Amino acid sequence: MEGVPTQTTPPQTRAERFGDALTSWATKLPKSLRFITPEFVGFAVLGTFTFAIDMAILAALKAWTEWPLPVDVAIGYLCAFGLNYVLNRTVNFKSHAPVGGQMLKFTAITLGDLAFTTIVTTWLNWLGVPFPIARVGAACCVGLFTYVGARFWVFRKEPVQD
Template structure:
């Protein structure tokens, strides 16, 4: 009697709270940076898992395993960023060429940086995550201002 469970609750109080949260969620999903980060998370998970399987389980040497895992994540990352993160309409050869140029630079940077950091004694997955963080910052700027910029 008279406890919290029996206190009257106004529908007017609950609805605005849900609407505010829902609105916040919609705005977050409409934010290209947040979508880019989510896409990056999916791509990074794919990339890192494949690297682990190739290098740890299948004993592929680190440079080709790193390069292959980065390339595998390329296709998922392009599609998710194009259509979801940056809502780019249509398919243009120009976007694919620019994305490929940026990806090529990333592949070279990632392959070298992971190898170099492991030479300094870091565990290869730690080296991969550090490299990924550095490359991601450059990628966001490159995608937004160059690759998926509307013509």
């Protein structure tokens, strides 16, 4: 019909296309592994990437500063989580919701994760575990919590209204 507006889906951004390419193989997993969603795969890949950034910053701070370990861990973690938020919002969860509310929710998760990560990393290091291994151990503990918070609270898909 002429003159009647049609609803179309906006074209995907470059980041969204990259996210699809990154995670498309997850839909081809065997039935026993179908609980592994493309969003979980994307979160894991992006989390691994930003964790590497976190570790690089941590190593640089340990090598070039005399700051206490908790300060180094906090700085690396906050830098990596800022990057993680942007990548997950644009590449993985493809969110177009207002940034403000999401950023506040993500900040709440990040602060909880940061406190836990700093305490566990420092405690393990105090027990004699080398700090990179201690940091990896702490990251394993918070990864699933962070995904659940991001998927079901921060980047929650709102139901489509008619």
